[in-house]
Amino acid sequence: MIRAFxxxxxxxxxxxxxxxxxxxDRAIYLLSKTTYVSLSINVQPDLILWGxxxxxxxxxxxxxxxxxxxxxxxxxFDDFLSVVRNDEDFEKLxxxxxAREPRITCPNTNYKTDAINESExxxxxxKIRLKRKGALRGEMVLCDLAEIFxxxxxxxxxxxxxxxxxxxxxxxxxxxxxxxxxxxxxGRLEFLRKSVAMGNQ
Numbered sequence: 001m002i003r004a005f006x007x008x009x010x011x012x013x014x015x016x017x018x019x020x021x022x023x024x025d026r027a028i029y030l031l032s033k034t035t036y037v038s039l040s041i042n043v044q045p046d047l048i049l050w051g052x053x054x055x056x057x058x059x060x061x062x063x064x065x066x067x068x069x070x071x072x073x074x075x076x077f078d079d080f081l082s083v084v085r086n087d088e089d090f091e092k093l094x095x096x097x098x099a100r101e102p103r104i105t106c107p108n109t110n111y112k113t114d115a116i117n118e119s120e121x122x123x124x125x126x127k128i129r130l131k132r133k134g135a136l137r138g139e140m141v142l143c144d145l146a147e148i149f150x151x152x153x154x155x156x157x158x159x160x161x162x163x164x165x166x167x168x169x170x171x172x173x174x175x176x177x178x179x180x181x182x183x184x185x186x187g188r189l190e191f192l193r194k195s196v197a198m199g200n201q
Contacts (some may be wrong), residue, residue: 005142006156042123047168
């Protein structure tokens with residue numbers, strides 16, 4: 001029995017689909033299956049503000065594009081999956097995930113507006129939309145990681161949070177170097193837009 005690697009439990013759903021011989025159950029699965037899935041992660045409010053400013057700057061370069069934090073998360077997650085696919089070094093992946101954790105000081109709690117202790121850190125809920133196929137691949141990566149590190153507790157949500165907070169903290173800290181980061185993102189978007197345009201021809 002494969003354990004769950006996200007609240008979505010996409011891996012279990014896909015395995016169940018393959019195991020199920022009932023035509024009715026398969027039909028219900030196909031009708032209910034969506035192209036995108038939604039997840040929620042918690043991020044420090046200050047990082048969300050810097051991230052929103054970044055997204056506004058990126059979106060201002062296009063007349064037909066509204067670039068959001070969810071779009072940024074999907075872009076970063078696609079990069080993560082690409083690195084894993086090309087490298088397939090799960091010991092290195094595990095070390096990299098562990099190395100990012102010290103930067104993540106935001107507790108996994110809902111946004112608070114009341115007074116808090118000094119040891120507590122405010123966090124805000126950020127909703128992210130991913131392609132179902134990419135989210136499923138993420139769960140498969142974590143399942144593969146569990147073959148080597150059975151005790152690991154990473155989930156799709158926690159990995160997304162690590163990726164986003166690490167990137168946004170780095171962006172916030174790089175005052176004076178942020179244009180380079182924006183150019184990299186714009187370059188990626190231009191490549192994706194051209195790939196879509198070529199696919200539609």
